[in-house]
Amino acid sequence: MAxxxxxxxxxxxxxxxxxxxxxxxxxxxxxxxxxxTKASVKAVTNEQLYEAGCGIILxxxxxxxxxxxxxxxxxxxxxxxxxxxxxxxxxxxxxFQVFSLSRIRKxxxxxxxxxxxxxxxxxxxxxxxxxxxxxxxGSNIIMVLDECIPFNDDYxxxxxxxxxxxxxAEASLKEKKRIDRENKSRIFGIxxxxxxxxxxxxxxxxISEMDFDGIAIGGLSVGEKRNQTIEILxxxxxxxxxxxxxxxxxxxDPIGIIEAIGSGVDMFDCVMPTRxxxxxSAFTSGGRINIKNKKYTYDLCKxxxxxxxxxxxxYTRSYxxxxxxSKEILSSILLSIHNxxxxxxxxxxxxxxxxxxxxxxFKSDFINKYGKI
Amino acid sequence: MAxxxxxxxxxxxxxxxxxxxxxxxxxxxxxxxxxxTKASVKAVTNEQLYEAGCGIILxxxxxxxxxxxxxxxxxxxxxxxxxxxxxxxxxxxxxFQVFSLSRIRKxxxxxxxxxxxxxxxxxxxxxxxxxxxxxxxGSNIIMVLDECIPFNDDYxxxxxxxxxxxxxAEASLKEKKRIDRENKSRIFGIxxxxxxxxxxxxxxxxISEMDFDGIAIGGLSVGEKRNQTIEILxxxxxxxxxxxxxxxxxxxDPIGIIEAIGSGVDMFDCVMPTRxxxxxSAFTSGGRINIKNKKYTYDLCKxxxxxxxxxxxxYTRSYxxxxxxSKEILSSILLSIHNxxxxxxxxxxxxxxxxxxxxxxFKSDFINKYGKI
Numbered sequence: 001m002a003x004x005x006x007x008x009x010x011x012x013x014x015x016x017x018x019x020x021x022x023x024x025x026x027x028x029x030x031x032x033x034x035x036x037t038k039a040s041v042k043a044v045t046n047e048q049l050y051e052a053g054c055g056i057i058l059x060x061x062x063x064x065x066x067x068x069x070x071x072x073x074x075x076x077x078x079x080x081x082x083x084x085x086x087x088x089x090x091x092x093x094x095x096f097q098v099f100s101l102s103r104i105r106k107x108x109x110x111x112x113x114x115x116x117x118x119x120x121x122x123x124x125x126x127x128x129x130x131x132x133x134x135x136x137x138g139s140n141i142i143m144v145l146d147e148c149i150p151f152n153d154d155y156x157x158x159x160x161x162x163x164x165x166x167x168x169a170e171a172s173l174k175e176k177k178r179i180d181r182e183n184k185s186r187i188f189g190i191x192x193x194x195x196x197x198x199x200x201x202x203x204x205x206x207i208s209e210m211d212f213d214g215i216a217i218g219g220l221s222v223g224e225k226r227n228q229t230i231e232i233l234x235x236x237x238x239x240x241x242x243x244x245x246x247x248x249x250x251x252x253d254p255i256g257i258i259e260a261i262g263s264g265v266d267m268f269d270c271v272m273p274t275r276x277x278x279x280x281s282a283f284t285s286g287g288r289i290n291i292k293n294k295k296y297t298y299d300l301c302k303x304x305x306x307x308x309x310x311x312x313x314x315y316t317r318s319y320x321x322x323x324x325x326s327k328e329i330l331s332s333i334l335l336s337i338h339n340x341x342x343x344x345x346x347x348x349x350x351x352x353x354x355x356x357x358x359x360x361x362f363k364s365d366f367i368n369k370y371g372k373i
Numbered sequence: 374m375a376x377x378x379x380x381x382x383x384x385x386x387x388x389x390x391x392x393x394x395x396x397x398x399x400x401x402x403x404x405x406x407x408x409x410t411k412a413s414v415k416a417v418t419n420e421q422l423y424e425a426g427c428g429i430i431l432x433x434x435x436x437x438x439x440x441x442x443x444x445x446x447x448x449x450x451x452x453x454x455x456x457x458x459x460x461x462x463x464x465x466x467x468x469f470q471v472f473s474l475s476r477i478r479k480x481x482x483x484x485x486x487x488x489x490x491x492x493x494x495x496x497x498x499x500x501x502x503x504x505x506x507x508x509x510x511g512s513n514i515i516m517v518l519d520e521c522i523p524f525n526d527d528y529x530x531x532x533x534x535x536x537x538x539x540x541x542a543e544a545s546l547k548e549k550k551r552i553d554r555e556n557k558s559r560i561f562g563i564x565x566x567x568x569x570x571x572x573x574x575x576x577x578x579x580i581s582e583m584d585f586d587g588i589a590i591g592g593l594s595v596g597e598k599r600n601q602t603i604e605i606l607x608x609x610x611x612x613x614x615x616x617x618x619x620x621x622x623x624x625x626d627p628i629g630i631i632e633a634i635g636s637g638v639d640m641f642d643c644v645m646p647t648r649x650x651x652x653x654s655a656f657t658s659g660g661r662i663n664i665k666n667k668k669y670t671y672d673l674c675k676x677x678x679x680x681x682x683x684x685x686x687x688y689t690r691s692y693x694x695x696x697x698x699s700k701e702i703l704s705s706i707l708l709s710i711h712n713x714x715x716x717x718x719x720x721x722x723x724x725x726x727x728x729x730x731x732x733x734x735f736k737s738d739f740i741n742k743y744g745k746i
Contacts, residue, residue, distance in 0.1 A: 039695065043702040046687075068670070068695040075671050076691055084687045297441070298448050314419075314457045318449055322412065322441040329416040332702055 003186055003213050004029075004245045004266075010359045014237060014264030017354040020056075020245060022140045023184065024080075024088040027055045029245060029266040030347045032257070033090060034274065034340055038063045039073075039083040042274045043332040044340070046085055051310065052341050053348070055087050056141075058269045061134055062094025062101075065123070066116050070133050078138030090141035090269070091134045092249070095190075096218070098125060099148040107147065109164065127168035128175045131187070135179055143216065144172035146190040151223045158194040165192045166206050173210055186213035188247060194219060195228065197235055204239035214245040217265070221250040229256065234263045254283055254346055254370055258363050261350050273343050277335035280324040283342040287371040291335070296321040309341035310334075376559055376586050377402075377618045377639075383732045387610060387637030390727040393429075393618060395513045396557065397453075397461045400428040402618060402639040403720045405630070406463060407647065407713055411436045412446075412456040415647045416705040417713070419458055424683065425714050426721070428460050429514075431642045434507055435467025435474075438496070439489050443506050451511030463514035463642070464507045465622070468563075469591070471498060472521040480520060482537065500541035501548045504560070508552055516589060517545035519563040524596045531567040538565045539579050546583055559586035561620060567592060568601065570608055577612035587618040590638070594623040602629065607636045627656055627719055627743055631736050634723050646716050650708035653697040656715040660744040664708070669694040682714035683707075 006018040020027040034041045034049065037060045041049060049057065059079055064070070076082035079089055098105060098114050105114035111126030127145045134142040146165045149158060169189045176187045189212040193200035207215055217236055220229050233248065240246060245266040251257055252270025260268070273283070280292045284304035291303075299317040311320075311334040323331035346366070353362035379391040393400040407414045407422065410433045414422060422430065432452055437443070449455035452462055471478060471487050478487040484499030500518045507515040519538045522531060542562045549560045562585040566573035580588055590609055593602050606621065613619055618639040624630055625643020633641070646656070653665045657677035664676075672690035684693075684707040696704035719739070726735035 038699040038701060039692070040699075040701045040703040043706075045703070045706065063699075067699055068691070072670060072691060072695065076673060076689065082689075082692055082695075084692070297445060300449060316449065316455075318441070318445060319412070319455055319457070322445065322455075326411040326413075326436075326440055328411060328413045329702060329705060330413040330418065333416075333418065333706070 004243075006243075008355050010262075010354050011357065012360045013262040013363075014242075015261050015350070015354050015359045016264065016266070017351045018245070018266060020266075022088055022186065024086070024140055025055060027088060028348075028351060030257075030261050030350055031056060031267050032252075032343045032347045033058050033267065033269040035060075035269055035271045036083070036085075037271070038067065039079060041336075041340075043277065043329075043336040044274075046083075048310070048337055049340070050087075052337070052344050054340070054344065057085065057087070057089055059089050059091045059137075059139065060094055060097060061091050061130060062097035062125075064091075064137070065094065065133060066118050070137060073137045080138055082137075088140045089138075091137070091139035091143065093130045093134065093143040093145045094125065095143075095146040096148045096249075107164070109167075111145070111168075112147075127171040131172045131175045132179060135176070135185055139185055141214070142176060142185050142187045144169050144187065144189055146192055146218055148192070148219055148222070149194055152194065153196065155196060155199070158196050158199050162193050162199050162203050165190065166203065169207060169210060169212075173212065188212055188214040188216045190216040190218040190249070191236060191240070192219045193236075195224065195232055197232070200232060200236045201239050204236050208239065208241035208244075212244065214247055214267070215240050216247040216249050218249045220248070221256075221270075226253075226256060230259050230263070233260055233265070237264045240264075252343070254343065255367060257343065257346060258350060258366055261347070262359070262363060268347070273339040274336045277339050278332045280331070280335065281339075282320075282335055283339050285369055291317060291321045291324050293321075303338050304342065307338065307342060307345070309338050311338040311341075377616075379616075381728050383635075383727050384730065385733045386635040386736075387615075388634050388723070388727050388732045389637060389639070390724045391618070391639060393639075395461055395559065397459070397513055398428060400461060401721075401724060403630075403634050403723055404429060404640055405625075405716045405720045406431050406640065406642040408433075408642055408644045409456070409458075409462075410644070411440065412452060414709075414713075416650065416702075416709040417647075419456070421683070421710055422713070423460075425710070425717050427713070427717065430458065430460070430462055432462050432464045432510075432512065433467055433470060434464050434503060435470035435498075437464075437510070438467065438506060439491050443509060446510045453511055455510075461513045462511075464510070464512035464516065466503045466507070466516040466518045467498065468516075468519040469521045469622075480537070482540075484518070484541075485520070500544040504545045504548045505552060508549070508558055512558055514587070515549065515558050515560045517542050517560065517563055519565055519591055521565070521592055521595070522567055525567065526569065528569060528572070531569050531572050535566045535572050535576050538563065539576065542580060542583060542585075546585065561585055561587040561589045563589045563591040563622070564609060564613070565592045566609075568597065568605055570605070573605060573609045574612050577609050581612065581614035581617075585617065587620055587640070588613050589620040589622050591622045593621070594629075594643075599626075599629060603632050603636070606633055606638070610637050613637075625716070627716065628740060630716065630719060631723060631739055634720070635732070635736060641720070646712040647709045650712050651705045653704070653708065654712075655708055656712050658742055664690060664694050664697050666694075676711050677715065680711065680715060680718070682711050684711040684714075
């Protein structure tokens with residue numbers, strides 16, 4: 001069975017509907033992958049994710065490596081058994097976290113040294129050990145180690161980081177082929193290159209030429225404006241091997257997702273839907289709202305009149321406002337369920353629209369109703 | 374249908390098995406009622422409570438009155454609809470909270486004035502308005518307003534408070550009869566009297582003589598030693614009308630519950646099972662453990678080998694330790710589910726033992742295995 005198959009291409013955009021097949025089952029694309037950084041998608045149970053139709057979640061090697069440690073997960077029989085998740089797991093290499101969370105780190109040609117955010121101890125990530133650890137914990141889709149740079153316009157700095165990431169990508173791929181002869185796991189390369197088009201093109205072509213199972217677009221959503229994100233994304237996508245699944249790392253807002261689907265992206269992840277839930281925010285078909293707003297005090301409607309998730313079937317805005325204001329944990333639970341379902345429905349409906357050749361009108365209807373973010 | 378019926382009395386103790394019937398369904402006794410202070414049992418969904426067989430939860434008038442306010446709940450169609458809870462709700466009057474949480478309060482013969490812990494505004498609770506508000510929000514079992522005093526041995530102070538509570542009990546009962554002619558809700562009196570036996574006896578007899586549907590034992594678990602609690606409880610119970618259900622307010626530890634069942638108590642509530650969950654503690658058949666203990670790092674057993682709850686069916690101690698140490702919300706969710714199930718099973722098994730005439734041996738077996746608290 002092919003890992004990735006495109007079932008239908010949109011005629012007016014680069015959007016496509018496809019399927020990814022792994023030993024853990026079939027995932028329909030476009031797909032949104034909730035982030036379970038530390039082996040738990042925050043505030044929800046696995047069953048609540050299954051009920052929402054979620055077929056793939058993310059784990060993060062950087063966090064799992066520091067806590068509980070790879071050995072703990074390995075002794076439990078891998079990450080799936082450790083957290084009792086029966087479906088697919090993509091693990092991020094932790095490149096982004098090493099560069100964003102570790103204040104003290106040292107980039108070398110063969111890897112990156114960093115101090116633990118938990119106890120200050122020293123650690124060394126290399127392209128090779130990062131692949132090896134993801135494989136050991138049973139990740140279905142392994143991400144290579146990449147160097148994530150902050151938003152900037154320094155050509156030389158960006159190019160040096162990009163070249164290192166490409167070198168690391170080759171080393172990662174080689175290690176993956178060496179240890180996973182049966183090809184049980186899959187591995188994705190990551191396109192970096194900052195916001196400089198030349199370098200993006202260079203990275204996109206280089207990664208496309210390597211024998212990866214999929215291609216991730218990294219280094220975006222790092223503080224730039226949304227139109228810059230989409231511009232660089234569209235530009236980058238032109239040079240990618242689109243026979244492979246394309247994954248936009250760190251995109252979670254509805255408008256960004258639907259724009260990226262139109263640019264040919266198949267996979268998304270982001271902490272946003274669960275993070276905003278803990279702050280009382282909710283996606284609705286009419287735009288984002290904050291449930292703590294006083295106007296919801298007596299509002300007996302559901303969060304989103306077009307939603308049929310567990311939260312919307314069972315609870316009113318009035319009750320959800322009360323839970324949030326009372327700092328009840330149930331507030332985070334119910335909003336997380338809703339916001340994840342909202343994004344799942346967005347990608348599912350996009351898929352249906354692509355299959356029925358109506359993606360462009362679906363997209364413009366959605367954006368018109370949702371409004372700008 | 375009688376509100377309360379004793380099905381079986383234990384021959385060697387005062388334990389009994391019974392049923393309580395309300396318009397929201399049948400509740401088997403002895404019963405433990407999880408505390409949903411602010412219209413949510415902390416960290417769990419209603420479905421998780423239903424799955425655990427929970428037939429009755431607590432709400433707290435004091436907290437609900439301050440947030441979201443009685444009017445919000447009333448406009449939602451009552452507390453059941455507001456929080457979408459389909460089974461029974463007992464509401465506490467908030468007497469305990471007025472006396473324990475409000476630093477600024479003034480006790481008068483006809484009620485108690487207090488300042489909101491939220492915004493400092495002034496409020497006045499009387500026996501009459503407290504009953505009326507509980508009735509308005511649709512409580513199935515209403516508790517009278519009582520004066521809760523701290524642990525002390527001052528006879529005159531204790532007696533004055535007790536007399537006021539008895540006077541308030543009469544006023545509460547009168548108001549309940551006036552507004553609830555169809556007897557849709559039930560109302561319980563509360564026995565106070567501190568730790569002075571004379572006054573306890575006086576209160577127990579006085580409350581028993583009034584036309585309440587049930588009798589609560591209040592003013593215990595306020596900082597005294599466990600043997601003092603049980604001694605006063607046993608003493609008090611002798612003077613209570615045991616044709617009515619007896620409710621021990623604020624008892625949640627396993628040994629205390631099983632001792633109290635042996636003294637004839639039918640109903641319990643306490644924040645303890647959910648509160649300790651948020652601190653990483655778990656009841657097990659071999660005693661209480663704290664999941665953060667290093668020895669659980671690689672422990673692939675379930676929390677309690679004799680438990681079959683959702684948490685124990687699906688997760689290991691190793692994973693639960695990781696979640697707690699990683700401050701994941703799922704830690705509170707999974708431990709709350711387990712600890713509530715543990716207490717539900719304890720009261721259910723006690724009931725089965727009473728019905729099969731083996732309560733005393735069940736009790737001593739449980740205590741021997743569980744150990745001292």
